[in-house]
Amino acid sequence: MFPSSVFTTLVATFATLFNPFNEIKNLPGLKYELNFKQYSGFLQVSERHFLHYWFVESQNNSESDPLIFWFNGGPGCSSLDGILNEMGPFLVNKDGKTLRPNPHSWNTFASVVYVESPAGVGFSYSSDGNTTANDEMTALENYEAIRKFFVLYPSFRNHSVFIMGESYGGIYVPTLAARIIDGQKEFHINLNGIAIGNGYVNEKMNIETSIRFAYDHGYIDETNWKNLKKKCCHGCIEDCDLTQLTGRCGSMIENIIKTIWYGGINPYDIYRDCDGSFDNTKMESLRVGILPKKFLQLKIKLRDQENRVAVPCLDDTNIRNYLNSDGVRGALNIYENLPPWNICSESITESYQKQYTDMTPIVRKIINADVRVLLYYGDTDMACNFMMGQQFADRLGYPLLQPKTTWKFNKQIAGFKTIYDGVTFLTIRGAGHMAPQWRAPQTTYAIKKFVKNLSI
DSSP states (O other), X not given: OOOOHHHHHHHHHHHXXXXXXXXXOOOTTOOSOOSSOEEEEEEEOSSSEEEEEEEEOOSSOTTTSOEEEEEOOTTTXXXXXXXXXXXXXXXXXXXXXXXXXXXXXXXXXXXXXXEOOSTTSTTOEETTSOOOOBHHHHHHHHHHHHHHHHHHOGGXXXXXXEEEEETTHHHHXXXXXXXXXXXXXXXXXXXXXXXXXXXXOBHHHHHHHHHHHHHHTTSSOHHHHHHIIIIISTTOGGGOOGGGOOHHHHHHHHHHHHHHHHSSSOTTOTTSOXXXXXXXXXXXXXXXXXXXXXXXXXXXXXXXXXXXXXXXXXXXXXXXXXXXXXXXXXXXXXXXXXXXXXXXXXXXXXXOBOOOSBXXXXXXXXXXXXXXXXXXEETTOSTTOHHHHHHHHHHTOOOEEEEEEEEEETTEEEEEEEEETTEEEEEETTOOSOHHHHTHHHHHHHHHHHHTTOOO
């Protein structure tokens, strides 16, 4: 049961008076001293919507280092996955009780705010239980969250600001950045750049490149590929709109998508084992943002033994156990009557209304406002594959400054980079969907270079 608006207001007021900056005093599971401050609380972004945030100051120089706002994707998945599984200052151990330091944390060079968005995701909530959301509402409320953050932490107002995210963050991040640009005269924010990891940036392109990615990695046999090419695409798949095929041809595409998502191979990293609660004998339908409407019924919904929504092939038991322990919830200033934390929200995922299928005009708007753009993709991800990002970056139409070339980390090739005027496209070799988690040293190096405006 969600708290009433009156109760919520009273609790929030008391919490603010008692702990005005929502500082985290003692975090369970830490066995070492921290050299930075951290905060957790709620930002009221509308009459009834409250977004939870976890803010970690920079370990380097919090008075001058850049400020990053981070958003995980979904839609409907929690940004606390970012802080506790990916690029945060500590990571949850397998026991779900203790934390270990992350030497590749992004707060070694920047302060980072992790925002759970929209309301209904993670600890974020609606006081009346209505968590209906769409792209425009999410952008508006994320913008309001940033404004409220600066009211609460005014000393960070003039810091260099970067908006970052991954997956469906390919929608969240540009739409939020566009809101910031539109509101600069009313509420100035020192926006310097955006970075999107394995971003969902174009619906049609995502499906088409996923099919090609599947073929190039041995998922589709030669007979079916030839039939698809000859009988459905007039001999040329490159110019064929695979999302509009019907009948037998449409069924072929559906079967390939089924193989991609629940064929037993990890769709987020095709070379990584399928962990967690994956069971293709217990599949149900689930609406998900990275598939067009005609394919939504094909996406899987997985539940573990305790009837909680699980992400295919990824085991989030440790982080879920940690965040649902009483001590942790108390330390994070989470209200007692909020529901258990889950890595993704079934209600949001099923009800979320997509409004954008192509981020091209919005990303162009951002670049034309002299805001730098980084698109980075782990190259073993099939959910939002690098070919989509590569084609998207090229079709933005900006002058090519540096053709594709390698970039290195510790004298080893870490991936490839292509630089256009205003946007950099980067692949991270051997990384899947969560590049900051699975290729942490390389990704952290690239992000640090980007925020410092140095060549990668």
